[in-house]
Amino acid sequence: MGPTLDFLTLLPYVSELLKGFTTTVILTVVTTLTGLSLAVAVAYLRVNAQPWVRWGLGGYVEVTRNTPFIVQLFFIFFGLPGLGIKIDAITAAFIAMTLNLAAYSAEILRAGISATAKGQLEAGRALGMTTLQSYRHVVLVPAFARVYPALISQSIIVMLGSAVVSQISVFDLTYAANFIQSRNFRSFEVYLLITLVYLLLAFGMRRSFMLVGKRVFAYQQGEQR
Amino acid sequence: MTLVYVDNVHKAFGDLKVLKGINLSVAQGEVVAIIGRSGSGKSTLLRCLNQLEKHDSGQITIADKQLDAASMSPKELSENVGMVFQSFNLFPHKTVGENVCLAPLVVRGEEKAEVEKVAREVLEKVGLSDKYGAYPAQLSGGQQQRVAIARALAMRPKVMLCDEVTSALDPELVGEVLRVLEALAAEGMTLILVTHEMSFARDVADRVVFMHQGRIHEEGAPSELFSNPQTPELKQFISAVL
Amino acid sequence: MIEFTFWDILRNLLLATRWTIVLSLIAFVGGATVGLLLTFMRLSSNRWLQRLTSLYVDLFQGTPLLMQLFLIFFGAAAMGHPISAWLAASIALTLFTSAFLCDIWRGCLEAVAKGQWHASRVLGMNYFQTMRHVILPQALRLSIPPTVGFSVQVIKGTALASIIGFVELTKAGTMLNNATFEPFTIFALVALLYFALCYPLSCYARYLEKKLYDAGLR
Numbered sequence: 001m002g003p004t005l006d007f008l009t010l011l012p013y014v015s016e017l018l019k020g021f022t023t024t025v026i027l028t029v030v031t032t033l034t035g036l037s038l039a040v041a042v043a044y045l046r047v048n049a050q051p052w053v054r055w056g057l058g059g060y061v062e063v064t065r066n067t068p069f070i071v072q073l074f075f076i077f078f079g080l081p082g083l084g085i086k087i088d089a090i091t092a093a094f095i096a097m098t099l100n101l102a103a104y105s106a107e108i109l110r111a112g113i114s115a116t117a118k119g120q121l122e123a124g125r126a127l128g129m130t131t132l133q134s135y136r137h138v139v140l141v142p143a144f145a146r147v148y149p150a151l152i153s154q155s156i157i158v159m160l161g162s163a164v165v166s167q168i169s170v171f172d173l174t175y176a177a178n179f180i181q182s183r184n185f186r187s188f189e190v191y192l193l194i195t196l197v198y199l200l201l202a203f204g205m206r207r208s209f210m211l212v213g214k215r216v217f218a219y220q221q222g223e224q225r
Numbered sequence: 226m227t228l229v230y231v232d233n234v235h236k237a238f239g240d241l242k243v244l245k246g247i248n249l250s251v252a253q254g255e256v257v258a259i260i261g262r263s264g265s266g267k268s269t270l271l272r273c274l275n276q277l278e279k280h281d282s283g284q285i286t287i288a289d290k291q292l293d294a295a296s297m298s299p300k301e302l303s304e305n306v307g308m309v310f311q312s313f314n315l316f317p318h319k320t321v322g323e324n325v326c327l328a329p330l331v332v333r334g335e336e337k338a339e340v341e342k343v344a345r346e347v348l349e350k351v352g353l354s355d356k357y358g359a360y361p362a363q364l365s366g367g368q369q370q371r372v373a374i375a376r377a378l379a380m381r382p383k384v385m386l387c388d389e390v391t392s393a394l395d396p397e398l399v400g401e402v403l404r405v406l407e408a409l410a411a412e413g414m415t416l417i418l419v420t421h422e423m424s425f426a427r428d429v430a431d432r433v434v435f436m437h438q439g440r441i442h443e444e445g446a447p448s449e450l451f452s453n454p455q456t457p458e459l460k461q462f463i464s465a466v467l
Numbered sequence: 468m469i470e471f472t473f474w475d476i477l478r479n480l481l482l483a484t485r486w487t488i489v490l491s492l493i494a495f496v497g498g499a500t501v502g503l504l505l506t507f508m509r510l511s512s513n514r515w516l517q518r519l520t521s522l523y524v525d526l527f528q529g530t531p532l533l534m535q536l537f538l539i540f541f542g543a544a545a546m547g548h549p550i551s552a553w554l555a556a557s558i559a560l561t562l563f564t565s566a567f568l569c570d571i572w573r574g575c576l577e578a579v580a581k582g583q584w585h586a587s588r589v590l591g592m593n594y595f596q597t598m599r600h601v602i603l604p605q606a607l608r609l610s611i612p613p614t615v616g617f618s619v620q621v622i623k624g625t626a627l628a629s630i631i632g633f634v635e636l637t638k639a640g641t642m643l644n645n646a647t648f649e650p651f652t653i654f655a656l657v658a659l660l661y662f663a664l665c666y667p668l669s670c671y672a673r674y675l676e677k678k679l680y681d682a683g684l685r
């Protein structure tokens with residue numbers, strides 16, 4: 001085999017590519033939503049809950065941040081059935097990605113909340129709101145706005161990290177790549193193409209996040225006086 | 226009629242004793258200006274009055290009801306005491322109208338239409354009825370502070386606390402906020418304000434309270450107090466700020 | 468079949484941890500060297516050099532580390548020069564690390580206030596004097612916490628070398644799992660060992676960050 005590139009050999013595998021692409025996109029969209037939602041709950045509870053809850057959640061966050069994603073995935077997929085909890089590969093991937101994103105994002109959000117909260121919480125309390133009401137109505141959105149860029153990056157990191165779910169046979173983009181190169185033996189072309197797809201996904205994700213942010217956080221732009 | 230009654234209130238942060246036995250009573254409709262050096266405990270006293278800080282001992286009564294967690298819920302407290310902050314603390318993601326409506330809606334559970342009507346009224350009162358749909362970022366500091374006043378008014382509190390509400394403003398914006406407060410006072414609103422604007426204290430307040438090292442050192446009618454201070458501390462303070 | 472006691476498992480995992488550490492060190496030292504070079508390329512006044520480095524950084528930050536690993540490992544083979552998993556992992560992790568460190572360090576250099584440049588210019592210092600005496604010392608202090616923090620990502624990144632067959636901690640875990648069928652114990656232990664490597668570094672990074680913050684530099 002010479003060092004020439006031949007992308008035509010990929011043509012017969014368009015349906016595999018599409019399948020892998022769809023899986024990666026769906027996994028990413030769903031886990032971004034669930035992960036960020038969970039992060040909000042974790043960030044809130046880490047500040048306001050009973051000490052033992054805070055402690056437990058602190059443990060979860062630290063363990064998640066200080067172990068590789070692939071090990072978390074293996075633990076959930078291979079390890080939990082040992083305890084009698086049986087889950088299929090895609091569910092395991094979904095859980096692992098959600099927990100991973102939530103742990104990082106909760107820390108990011110917590111920083112945003114502590115930078116935002118004091119004035120907003122006091123104003124809320126002076127108006128008779130409970131802590132939960134204040135969070136819901138006046139703390140969360142400004143805190144999100146403050147750390148939005150970091151949350152975008154983290155969500156993208158989790159999307160890129162999801163390449164690893166191929167290792168438990170989830171038919172994602174990387175799995176498709178492995179599958180195709182095992183048939184056509186053009187590993188370099190396949191991986192180059194798939195890498196490019198990931199790059200575009202990351203780019204697209206950033207763009208869509210920013211578009212959403214521009215609408216949701218439009219209040220930050222001062223014009224009329 | 227006494228509306229706010231403070232009896233021997235103490236407050237410490239760790240070892241730092243900030244309030245060392247405050248006694249104060251404020252009548253309905255009275256305007257009380259609190260002055261004093263930085264660190265004398267003015268903000269802390271104000272914050273105890275709406276329980277942003279819990280006092281350690283002593284009693285605070287507002288409209289004949291004792292102020293503590295057991296006898297007054299946050300909701301009830303907010304219907305008695307309104308507060309305006311030095312740094313405005315507007316909700317940046319909500320329009321002016323939403324800022325004003327939020328607490329009546331979520332805390333009191335009032336009808337939306339009714340709340341919006343009230344919001345327009347109080348915004349009218351602070352001269353900002355045309356900014357109903359604007360976001361705080363689109364307003365000047367003076368306008369933001371007036372929205373904050375309107376927001377507090379919308380809860381129809383019996384007494385309003387103002388902690389240096391003009392200190393964060395550019396000099397040319399101070400006037401518009403003070404005029405709003407003056408109008409409120411003229412309407413009979415009970416006001417307790419911490420201020421560094423001595424001329425405002427002199428012109429608008431019924432009584433001036435001078436705090437020094439956690440105690441009320443001297444108090445009296447503004448004309449009396451400013452022209453004829455009794456204690457050397459107040460003399461020194463007045464000569465320093467005037 | 469050979470029987471594995473708990474201690475056998477632990478001993479084997481610990482032995483494999485050595486390779487995780489070695490690979491992490493290589494990646495970190497290699498990555499720091501390349502990253503430093505990139506940072507200076509990024510700072511140069513040559514437009515193309517700047518563009519090239521930011522493209523490099525964007526490419527490595529915008530694609531999965533696993534793909535980078537595959538491209539190097541399988542790419543080399545496809546080009547007719549097969550390399551070992553060991554070498555492929557070292558190269559991929561070095562490049563990956565260098566991109567992130569370059570980005571972190573550039574941020575630190577830019578975080579040193581513009582006023583510092585102006586002040587130095589007014590005092591008559593040229594570019595290199597300013598850099599050497601004013602900017603770099605400040606940027607260096609700023610850069611240490613995030614750099615230590617990123618070393619945790621490097622260690623975790625080495626786990627992917629297992630996928631191309633390099634026997635480090637994660638691979639040892641999967642191999643032991645295939646031999647013993649005790650996935651819960653094994654992967655819990657694997658996680659624990661990574662945690663033991665990473666957590667102290669995370670704490671140290673946080674401590675350094677707090678020290679900077681208390682010194683008023685953040």
Ligand SMILES: Nc1ncnc2c1ncn2[C@@H]1O[C@H](COP(=O)(O)OP(=O)(O)OP(=O)(O)O)[C@@H](O)[C@H]1O
Pocket residue numbers: 238241243261262263264265266267268269270
């Ligand atoms: N939450 C707190 N924790 C610890 N110390 C506090 C706290 N709030 C206030 N203090 C301290 O209590 C003292 C009185 O503070 P306070 O804010 O009441 O003063 P002030 O009279 O309002 O001063 P200023 O004119 O500067 O606003 C100060 O020494 C301050 O540092």
Ligand SMILES: [Mg+2]
Pocket residue numbers: 267268269388
């Ligand atoms: Mg004060």
